[in-house]
Amino acid sequence: MDLINLSDLIDIAEENKYTVEYIEKDYFLTVLLYFLKDIDGLYFKGGTALNKIFLNQKRLSEDLDFTTKLEISELKKIIGKIVAENKPFFIKEEYDKQLNDFIRIKIYYKSFFSTSSYIWLDFNRRPTLLLEPEKYVLPNFYSLDFQITTLNxxxxxxxxxxxxxxxxxxxxxxxxxxxxxxxxxxxxxxxxxxxxxxxxxxxxxxxxxxxxxxxxxxxxxxxxxxxxxxxxxxxxxxxxxxxx
Known part of the structure; x- marks a missing residue:
């Protein structure tokens, strides 16, 4: 996958009436979801999942939320590998908050506008799933064609x-x-x-x-x-x- 160019981001922002900085963040959120799409035991949820999949993108988001069955140590390895193998997109990850059943990770991405732009990721092992998760196509502005496992x-x-x-x-x-x-x-x-x-x-x-x-x-x-x-x-x- 190639990094999007700035002119395309500007065109998408103008077409959809958003600031280019927020479209850029949405782009990197979407790319990150693409890299996470095949991880078993990871279930996309929250306002970002709602708006991207079910609400026709009524608003943009600034973070990603997941319920997970994975161990925290395993999640850290997965995120570290994604960042290390995709340097055209991401700079580094930082661990902001970590408990036995929860971790919050900050991923810095290669913004055209700032050297300190980042995305929050929350992974939570506490919630009990009451319904079977489902795979949904993730609509987006960037012609990335993929599905992701999401809460029912x-x-x-x-x-x-x-x-x-x-x-x-x-x-x-x-x-x-x-x-x-x-x-x-x-x-x-x-x-x-x-x-x-x-x-x-x-x-x-x-x-x-x-x-x-x-x-x-x-x-x-x-x-x-x-x-x-x-x-x-x-x-x-x-x-x-x-x-x-």
Missing amino acids: KKELFAEKLCATITRNQPRDYFDLYFILKNDSIDLKLTEKKLLSADKKLDFNMIFKNANKIYSRWKDDISKLTNYNLGYIECIKFLDSKLRK
């Missing part, structure tokens, strides 16, 4: 609802809005996921910290999307869907 769609949707209930991230609200625009979420599955984390299915938690979400909405969302979804429109829609 229903489980991915349920995890997003769990995240919206248990943390205060504008991106979760944004993603949940577009899920519920065209689909539904299995609430029994969501309850099971929450129970495993000693949490309850309480929609009021989504709206409890609304002011915090509002204050961070523009800074967190606007740089990652070309969709003009305002906070008020989003929260009213979620209220109509979840507290009806």
Whole structure:
């Protein structure tokens, strides 16, 4: 695989109405997923998986999340090998946080604009898979044709609802809005996921910290999307869907 050239990145950014810096990060995210696609025991998940595979890329992302059955030591070897064998794309990896069942890795890529651009990767051994993972084609702007093993769609949707209930991230609200625009979420599955984390299915938690979400909405969302979804429109829609 050859490294994309800057003029092509600029064309893609202009065509899709994103800044070229964020399209560049999305490109290296996609390349990294390509190199990870054949690793057994690795299951792509999170907002990046949702938006790339199921939400028609409503927003870009800055990180990659995986549930895994692999040992942390094995993951470090895999990532180290990918970086070492693909120097046209990546510079180095750093281990930011490591526990027995979790590791966060920072991978620096060869940006046209900065010497310190990087991607976060989270690998988590803790979650229990409730449904069988599936392989999906990964749509992208760069003509890279491949599939990747991903959490089952229903489980991915349920995890997003769990995240919206248990943390205060504008991106979760944004993603949940577009899920519920065209689909539904299995609430029994969501309850099971929450129970495993000693949490309850309480929609009021989504709206409890609304002011915090509002204050961070523009800074967190606007740089990652070309969709003009305002906070008020989003929260009213979620209220109509979840507290009806």
